[in-house]
Amino acid sequence: MKRYLIINADDFGMCSAANEAVFELFKGGYLKSSTLMMPCPKAEEGARFAAENPQYAIGVHLTLTNEWKENWPWGSLTGGKSLENEEGRMWPESDDFEAHCNYKETIAEVNAQIDLALKYGMKPVQIDNHMGSLYGMNGKYLMLPKVFKVCGKRGYPFRMCTKAVKEYCPGEVSFGLYKLFCGISRLLSKIYKVPTPDYLILPDQVKVLNDCKTYEEFRDNFLDFHSRIPEGITETYIHPALDTDEIKKITGSWQRRYWEYLLMKDPKTHEFFKNCDIELISYRELLELKKR
Numbered sequence: 001m002k003r004y005l006i007i008n009a010d011d012f013g014m015c016s017a018a019n020e021a022v023f024e025l026f027k028g029g030y031l032k033s034s035t036l037m038m039p040c041p042k043a044e045e046g047a048r049f050a051a052e053n054p055q056y057a058i059g060v061h062l063t064l065t066n067e068w069k070e071n072w073p074w075g076s077l078t079g080g081k082s083l084e085n086e087e088g089r090m091w092p093e094s095d096d097f098e099a100h101c102n103y104k105e106t107i108a109e110v111n112a113q114i115d116l117a118l119k120y121g122m123k124p125v126q127i128d129n130h131m132g133s134l135y136g137m138n139g140k141y142l143m144l145p146k147v148f149k150v151c152g153k154r155g156y157p158f159r160m161c162t163k164a165v166k167e168y169c170p171g172e173v174s175f176g177l178y179k180l181f182c183g184i185s186r187l188l189s190k191i192y193k194v195p196t197p198d199y200l201i202l203p204d205q206v207k208v209l210n211d212c213k214t215y216e217e218f219r220d221n222f223l224d225f226h227s228r229i230p231e232g233i234t235e236t237y238i239h240p241a242l243d244t245d246e247i248k249k250i251t252g253s254w255q256r257r258y259w260e261y262l263l264m265k266d267p268k269t270h271e272f273f274k275n276c277d278i279e280l281i282s283y284r285e286l287l288e289l290k291k292r
Contacts, residue, residue, distance in 0.1 A: 013061075025264050033125075044120060048122075065130060072250045083109055148194050152193050223269065
């Protein structure tokens with residue numbers, strides 16, 4: 001089998017800097033896949049863009065956390081009491097969310113976020129999850145099956161890994177547990193008939209990218225790491241944004257987000273993957289490949 005890579009632009013709809021970057025990358029033909037954060041301040045703008053441009057593969061980035069708190073706050077769409085803190089914001093981290101949430105309110109919020117995207121006229125191509133809050137890694141072990149069930153019922157593929165590669169194992173998780181998680185995901189994918197990638201690279205685990213001093217160093221390390229993906233379908237994700245005052249106010253990671261925007265615009269990126277015989281695809285192509 002060939003090597004296929006999905007580079008998804010996460011956090012679309014979070015702010016204007018993210019939206020403008022994603023708009024430009026899609027229109028320029030540099031980007032094939034993105035997912036939209038429906039509870040966020042600029043979600044409607046992103047959804048309207050998706051509705052007006054159905055040729056682009058845009059999905060829903062299920063959002064149950066708000067890591068930027070007072071810098072850029074948002075709450076749930078449903079107002080579920082277990083989903084928000086006393087200030088009406090979503091919990092800042094995945095473990096906070098899992099410690100407080102209940103299943104009923106969570107799945108209601110999941111459906112509400114997909115329904116809002118549909119209300120704005122977009123037709124989501126895929127579903128994924130912000131910060132892995134729905135993976136059930138912090139005690140809510142039934143969360144992942146419930147999310148797979150939603151995706152199966154609605155007919156959406158879901159971002160997940162079903163094959164284990166030691167290099168892609170999260171640093172805080174043993175490889176044995178990671179293999180078990182991939183096996184469970186593979187089983188859920190079959191039970192609920194939900195297509196998924198084979199492999200998932202968590203960008204924060206690519207340590208070589210964390211201390212880069214220049215854009216060129218970041219680009220070259222990113223490309224080198226991803227040149228070694230195995231046969232099959234691998235997904236990785238980025239968070240492209242313009243280098244505006246807005247994004248600098250929101251997050252200290254703005255520099256990397258700007259570099260990720262430059263990475264996708266860079267002709268060397270696309271030339272590199274072509275020379276490596278790695279095809280960049282979206283979830284539309286994933287669905288066709290899985291049918292075969």
